Amino acid sequence: MTDSAGTEPVVQLAGISKEFAATGSSKAKPTLALSDITLDIRSGEFVSLIGPSGCGKSTLLRLIGDLTHPTSGSVQINGKPAGQGRLDRDYGMVFQSPALFDWRKVEENVRLPLEVFGFDRASQAKRSGEMLDLVGLTDFAGHYPYQLSGGMQQRVAIARALAFSPSLLLMDEPFGALDEMTRERMNSELLSIWARTGITVVFVTHSIPEAVFLSTRVAIMSARPGRITRVVDVNLPQPRGLTTRESSGYFSLITEVREALRAGEGDEAQIASAERTAAEGTVG
Amino acid sequence: MDALRRYLPATLIGLGVLVAWEVLVRVSGVQGFVLPAPSAIWAALVENWTDGYAIFPAARVTLYESMGGLAIGTVLGVSTAFIVSRFPASRDTVLPLAIAINAIPIIAFAPLANNWFGILSPISKMAIAATLVYFPVMINTLRGLTQIEPAAHELMRSYAAGASAITRQLEIPNALPYFLTGLKVATTLSLIGAVVGEYFGGLSATLGRVVVSAASALRFDVTWAAILMVSVTGIVLYLMVVGLERLLIPWHPSVRGETPA
Numbered sequence: 001m002t003d004s005a006g007t008e009p010v011v012q013l014a015g016i017s018k019e020f021a022a023t024g025s026s027k028a029k030p031t032l033a034l035s036d037i038t039l040d041i042r043s044g045e046f047v048s049l050i051g052p053s054g055c056g057k058s059t060l061l062r063l064i065g066d067l068t069h070p071t072s073g074s075v076q077i078n079g080k081p082a083g084q085g086r087l088d089r090d091y092g093m094v095f096q097s098p099a100l101f102d103w104r105k106v107e108e109n110v111r112l113p114l115e116v117f118g119f120d121r122a123s124q125a126k127r128s129g130e131m132l133d134l135v136g137l138t139d140f141a142g143h144y145p146y147q148l149s150g151g152m153q154q155r156v157a158i159a160r161a162l163a164f165s166p167s168l169l170l171m172d173e174p175f176g177a178l179d180e181m182t183r184e185r186m187n188s189e190l191l192s193i194w195a196r197t198g199i200t201v202v203f204v205t206h207s208i209p210e211a212v213f214l215s216t217r218v219a220i221m222s223a224r225p226g227r228i229t230r231v232v233d234v235n236l237p238q239p240r241g242l243t244t245r246e247s248s249g250y251f252s253l254i255t256e257v258r259e260a261l262r263a264g265e266g267d268e269a270q271i272a273s274a275e276r277t278a279a280e281g282t283v284g
Numbered sequence: 285m286d287a288l289r290r291y292l293p294a295t296l297i298g299l300g301v302l303v304a305w306e307v308l309v310r311v312s313g314v315q316g317f318v319l320p321a322p323s324a325i326w327a328a329l330v331e332n333w334t335d336g337y338a339i340f341p342a343a344r345v346t347l348y349e350s351m352g353g354l355a356i357g358t359v360l361g362v363s364t365a366f367i368v369s370r371f372p373a374s375r376d377t378v379l380p381l382a383i384a385i386n387a388i389p390i391i392a393f394a395p396l397a398n399n400w401f402g403i404l405s406p407i408s409k410m411a412i413a414a415t416l417v418y419f420p421v422m423i424n425t426l427r428g429l430t431q432i433e434p435a436a437h438e439l440m441r442s443y444a445a446g447a448s449a450i451t452r453q454l455e456i457p458n459a460l461p462y463f464l465t466g467l468k469v470a471t472t473l474s475l476i477g478a479v480v481g482e483y484f485g486g487l488s489a490t491l492g493r494v495v496v497s498a499a500s501a502l503r504f505d506v507t508w509a510a511i512l513m514v515s516v517t518g519i520v521l522y523l524m525v526v527g528l529e530r531l532l533i534p535w536h537p538s539v540r541g542e543t544p545a
């Protein structure tokens with residue numbers, strides 16, 4: 001915490017709540033997806049968000065990307081409001097679905113942001129070539145997305161997000177569809193990209209080992225309304241690799257995160273039981 | 285090889301129907317003006333190809349009229365779709381009007397169009413064809429422009445892409461398959477529009493007029509031959525759009541190779 005004090009946070013979340021208005025029947029209540037989220041992420045950090053399904057991880061990522069707006073609280077990117085961060089193209093996003101354009105070949109998908117940003121043709125080709133090399137899909141440059149497996153499509157999405165060298169990478173369960181071996185290889189690839197480029201990463205995952213292996217910090221979220229119940233510092237030495245996965249520090253951190261997640265659940269159970277008691281109280 | 289196997293059943297069934305038809309007419313001794321045999325229709329087509337009823341030059345004029353109508357209706361339909369997708373507030377004004385145009389009975393409209401644009405002018409036939417073409421092209425293109433995966437829009441938004449980049453890179457490519465589906469339906473409709481227009485009068489060198497005049501002269505073999513020519517013209521138009529699909533959307537499930545359609 002203290003070592004990077006003084007540098008401006010890349011992402012600054014202050015007292016964020018997000019409520020989705022009820023649609024449909026008049027009885028439907030609005031959904032409180034996120035409640036009072038406060039978190040600073042400094043330059044070069046790798047922060048994972050982990051929590052049960054529906055706890056608002058994707059929503060939080062979309063708030064950072066200014067793809068949706070908080071009901072209250074503020075989001076700052078590199079010291080600017082999130083909207084300005086988006087306009088300045090400060091971040092690259094990897095969505096939960098690959099969101100490739102079916103009509104573009106793999107290489108053309110990777111160069112999409114470069115086209116939108118008006119890079120010249122030569123640097124478009126150079127960058128997209130490098131990115132495909134990075135994710136190991138050079139041989140598939142001329143294929144259409146439908147000719148790729150789900151995991152390969154997700155790698156194209158990663159290459160596309162990195163193509164314009166953003167300072168911040170937002171990733172929503174990018175490796176959820178991969179088998180264990182490919183996932184571990186992609187984890188190592190991602191870490192080496194992170195180490196080489198000094199990019200800041202916010203990474204959503206369901207996998208505790210993945211979160212621990214990749215991150216410098218793991219933020220643990222509770223079920224609805226999503227709150228950050230704990231932030232676990234991961235002080236495993238860099239660079240990480242096979243030895244990391246076999247170290248006792250790694251295992252004890254996995255246990256720590258697992259217990260923190262369970263404690264979050266416990267919170268929820270306590271609240272539910274408290275509500276039940278209160279409801280019974282009014283009846284009786 | 286693949287194509288051969290794919291279209292073999294259709295070809296065999298088609299040939300089977302023709303043979304059965306021929307045999308039935310010969311065995312039962314049905315009068316030629318009630319149901320001419322396929323061989324008689326073919327003979328009438330050959331005999332009247334450029335001479336007599338001159339079916340081939342007539343087909344060329346009809347094709348010209350329907351393609352003109354197809355072009356006009358497509359331009360209007362696509363323009364409307366773009367306007368409605370760009371200005372969603374216009375939807376409730378434009379769509380009811382388009383639906384009203386679509387509800388016009390073409391039989392009733394054809395004499396009016398002939399009157400407005402000149403009964404001998406191909407423009408009147410194009411107007412009738414365009415009226416039929418407009419709606420399917422418009423409604424399909426509009427769907428293609430608006431029915432887009434939310435994540436794709438978010439992706440463009442994350443790039444802070446402007447409206448024109450979103451239209452060029454996302455909306456137009458997304459709309460292409462839908463547009464081509466509308467265009468396929470429209471090819472047949474444009475031909476129907478042209479022929480119906482001709483039915484209510486016009487140059488004698490058109491397929492619609494050949495059908496009318498041959499029928500009133502009780503030359504039903506020629507009538508059948510002219511109808512056959514209308515179908516062939518329709519198939520030619522349709523195949524042109526199919527070719528366009530192969531060219532423009534090779535990635536689409538309806539076109540790409542590995543799934544037999």
Ligand SMILES: Nc1ncnc2c1ncn2[C@@H]1O[C@H](COP(=O)(O)OP(=O)(O)OP(=O)(O)O)[C@@H](O)[C@H]1O
Binds near residue numbers: 021052055057058059
């Ligand atoms: N556009 C929306 N409209 C209404 N409610 C929404 C919307 N998007 C998300 N929600 C609600 O917000 C909550 C959080 O959703 P979110 O997608 O952020 O969860 P998540 O943590 O990413 O889940 P998962 O791990 O399954 O991807 C859910 O209860 C969901 O129903």
Ligand SMILES: [Mg+2]
Binds near residue numbers: 057058059096172
């Ligand atoms: Mg999610």
